[in-house]
Amino acid sequence: MSTVIHISNENEKSTNYKKLSFVYRLSSVIEKQFGQDMKKIIHGIKVGVALVLVSLLYLLDPLFEQVGENAMWAIMTVVVVFEFFAGATLSKGLLRGFGTILGGGLGCLAAILADNFGKIGNAAVVGSTVFIFGAAATYCRLIPSIKRKYDYGFMIFILTFNLVAVSGLRADKIIELARERLSTIGMGFAVCIFISLLVFPMWASDELHHLTSSKFDKLACCIEDCMKAYFNVVDEKESMPKIKISDCKAVLHSKSNDESLANFARWEPWHGRFGLYYPWEKYLQIGELTRELASIILSLHECLESPLQPFTPLQHAIIKEPCENVGLSLALTMRELGRSIKYMKRCQTTLQTLPKLQSIKQELILLSTSSKLKGIANTESLAIANLLFLLMGVVDKVEVLAKEVETLGEVAGFHSK
Template sequence: MEVEKGISSCEEVGFSPWWSFFMTNLEKLHLKVKKTSGDDPRRILHSFKVGLTLTLVCIFYYVTPLFDGLGSSAMWAVLTVVVVMEYTAGATLCKGLNRAFATLLGGALGLGVHHIAELCGDKGEPVLIGIFIKKRYDYGVVIFILTFSLVAVSSFRVENIIPLAHQRLSTIALGVTTCLFISIFVFPVWAGEDLHNLTSTNLEKLANFLQGMEKKYFGGDLQDRSYFQSYKSVLNSKASEDVLVNLAKWEPGHGGFGFRHPWNQYIAIGAPTRRCACIMDSLAGFITTLDKSATIIGSDPQPTEELHVKIRSACADMSSETAKALSDLASSIKSMSAPAAARYHVAAAEAAAERMKETIAENSAVAGIVHVATIGLLVVEITRSARDIVGAVEELARLAGFESNEAVNKAAVKPLADGESQQTINIFVE
């Protein structure tokens, strides 16, 4: 009876619903953290890096000897960490350096305005200070205006303004330096590597679509369309590429990426890659429309059945060769070596395209093969886009100094017989 009374009393004060609500949200948080760590474990490390940075900066606030040197302005260092610390090292460098230089310039200009305003007397000083405060534009200018306004406006009430500007600059420099050190030297996340991997992954996705077309659709399996989704993320990759390119330029040399690595060339690769994905989207949409109208390659009666088979075979060859070319480009970017056989695969795909065009031109019953010809011509356009991608990747290999194919695919074979000189055999792998 006493236990029941205790339970009822807890329910009366509303303890049980709150406990259930707390446990439910705790479980949701656990699942979210687990999903995040599974998708990208680096984000979990980033959270620990932010905590470590805040801990280091807070030492200047809680340790008395350090606090005496900075005073209450040490809180600016904590706020700087919160604002500047970003996921990638490039983003942290970008915001950190912008904040540091903007603080320096804003403080210097604020001191100048303070001295100019003093010449205008007590009545003219606030008017002149108000005129100098302008509209914000980007992050660097925002911090510039913030520091400038802080120093300039404070000068109206504070007699000795130089220590204020000095404390502001010192604490910002402290926070920025701590953020940069942690971002670059403690499990760094490089925007350049993410851009490099994104470019190769996009090419792999295009290759997966073409492999699915060759093995499934042109192979006779008209039901499995899972590969239709592989290219869609490529269509919306421009924003991510632009951001990563901008951040990668701020990063120091790391791994296989030198200080003057040609980051802009990744944009040149991304343009034909997305164009190729757009054509794939048109092809997938056209095939879906044909399915709804119950029209597929090879469904028309004679005399176009043989022609359908020829076109389907040519499309399968184009898809296969183009997929091999894109796969070779993706692997060459990953290994940072010049593409080995991509241009040969594209040439083979273009040869198949020419055969298909000749086959269509020789046929007089255009109405009976119009849907087949449309699919074939879309595959031809994909092949042309792949040729542009090959040229862009080869240019990247040249500018970045990727290792040549001969160095990658060359092996030394020593004969078994004694007394014979060592021979070198070049083995080229497709």
């Protein structure tokens, strides 16, 4: 005796998803392709405008008389600092400023200290300070947490300190040179920040928010495609249709991109729906869980393509209806969680989602111990058991994801539906 899961309006929702599937995917492809191209064009125009503005320091005689050849530092700052995302530009600019000030200040102190010794003592002091600060800063760059967030600042510090300490100039000339270069670097940085934050800004926080929510729909489509392809096979001689698994692999390899976007998002000012101290670490935790789910789905995909899987209609009939219901329910749940993040609205995880997932898991357990599987050959029975085990793994991971999305809604202050 088997238990039947009663899911209200599931067939109606499934029909609506199938009708909108082609339109949704086509629109998403068009939006992704042309949206990214347009953003790249806008970014190129913004960089061009910034370069024109700082080039005026060279082109206009009154400005050139004030800054002289140091104007090249403003141009170099724009080229080096101006990034695609506003948070990346802001972080690189501030780190460059801190690294330049700290490195230049310590370099001046080292040069002043070395002036008090003779020629041999001067070289010894400069060499010792360069070794100590260079080695210490390089060691700090190798610490993962520092490398991920402040690597560029430490690199600028090493470069500036060495250039100032070994320049051989007198202390008063070093201070004057540092002041002039800092002023031009500040001009370049100001131009970058003004254009990056105020002219069609590209927010890393928006990108991370969108990518995190879209992962749920990608994985939902992969689950649906796996179930659909597997149960569409009606003959042992018929090969299973190829499943588009590229989206699942894209989710699996998204770790470095997510961490970079989260790091840039922390530097961005209050804008739109994202305030200061927004819980971006929760996005990283959800991203890690989606990658774990993607790995299970890839294992499920390999299991379905195994030659040991039974493909006769009779054998399929034993598990077809329960597994299709499980796949449909998981896909609907994943899309609901994705919409919850996308529109920043709380979903009823505790009252609706978790009980539904518990019912799905119970159905899979009853199916795996069903007497109907005993009439199948041992190898095929093991293959079906492996399939059911992986489906239970997907259910468990979706359950954890649902709890994390609910936690994110509480911490980030999502609106109640």
